[in-house]
Amino acid sequence: MLKRVFLAAFVATVFSSAQAVELSSNFVQSQSGKFSQGGLVVLQLTQGTKVSLNGEALPVVDNYTVLGFGRDARLAQKISFTRGSKSAHVPLTLTKRSYAIQRIDGLPPTMVTPPEAALARIIAQGKLKLAARAGLRRETDFSQRFRWPVKGRISGVYGSQRFYNGEARRPHFGIDIAAPRGTKVTAPAPGKVTLAEPDMYFEGGLVFIDHGLKVTSAYMHLDSLNVKVGDVVAAGDVIATVGSTGRSTGPHLDWRMFWGGARIDPALVAVGSPSP
Numbered sequence: 550m551l552k553r554v555f556l557a558a559f560v561a562t563v564f565s566s567a568q569a570v571e572l573s574s575n576f577v578q579s580q581s582g583k584f585s586q587g588g589l590v591v592l593q594l595t596q597g598t599k600v601s602l603n604g605e606a607l608p609v610v611d612n613y614t615v616l617g618f619g620r621d622a623r624l625a626q627k628i629s630f631t632r633g634s635k636s637a638h639v640p641l642t643l644t645k646r647s648y649a650i651q652r653i654d655g656l657p658p659t660m661v662t663p664p665e666a667a668l669a670r671i672i673a674q675g676k677l678k679l680a681a682r683a684g685l686r687r688e689t690d691f692s693q694r695f696r697w698p699v700k701g702r703i704s705g706v707y708g709s710q711r712f713y714n715g716e717a718r719r720p721h722f723g724i725d726i727a728a729p730r731g732t733k734v735t736a737p738a739p740g741k742v743t744l745a746e747p748d749m750y751f752e753g754g755l756v757f758i759d760h761g762l763k764v765t766s767a768y769m770h771l772d773s774l775n776v777k778v779g780d781v782v783a784a785g786d787v788i789a790t791v792g793s794t795g796r797s798t799g800p801h802l803d804w805r806m807f808w809g810g811a812r813i814d815p816a817l818v819a820v821g822s823p824s825p
């Protein structure tokens with residue numbers, strides 16, 4: 550009975566057509582997350598179900614899959630399910646986000662427009678970051694509830710158009726949580742460390758955790774790192790401490806999330822409140 554109620558609620562929220570309601574319960578056991586720009590959705594499929602997003606097959610491990618939508622993802626999306634001779638093509642419309650403008654002043658000019666001498670280093674570090682997110686880790690750590698890695702005041706939100714010292718730069722893709730230098734940063738969910746660099750040009754101390762099937766979380770401006778590449782962490786493990794390294798004007802954690810190349814809003818993934 551509970552399951553029936555849950556599925557009905559799920560379908561009413563997510564799918565628009567009555568026909569999809571009937572079909573989807575054949576394929577999806579449970580679902581969490583938001584069908585929104587910046588959202589991450591975890592699906593627990595019925596045994597043997599295959600799923601694709603906009604025609605691209607998604608990997609499935611232990612009946613779980615995950616899909617995400619970037620900051621400016623187009624609103625019209627299509628999920629397809631097949632199991633045996635049954636199939637369903639489900640059109641859905643993402644929730645549209647509106648984004649703020651944020652101005653950050655008082656940065657050293659070299660952090661707004663890096664000097665020529667720093668470019669080779671920045672390019673090499675960009676490759677390092679891409680390589681750290683290139684693998685397909687066939688684990689389902691992403692299906693756990695994500696906790697806030699640090700508690701504190703939110704000082705910057707996902708998606709904001711950023712101006713640094715008055716100059717327009719790329720939008721902000723993380724959530725900034727202000728906390729004193731040295732505050733412990735904990736893993737929000739289990740995963741494997743794929744990057745642990747103490748001195749990146751923009752990010753300063755930087756850690757990546759791979760949560761499986763292309764879901765990666767990133768932690769920036771760290772003061773000290775407690776993990777190394779290859780470490781497997783449990784939710785709640787201390788991975789680093791808060792700092793103000795890289796392009797930063799004060800101690801805070803910049804927490805980011807990715808699904809493949811798509812930038813996910815951590816605030817849509819985390820459960821509970823970031824308030825201390």
Ligand SMILES: [Zn+2]
Nearest residue numbers: 705723725803
């Ligand atoms: Zn930030």
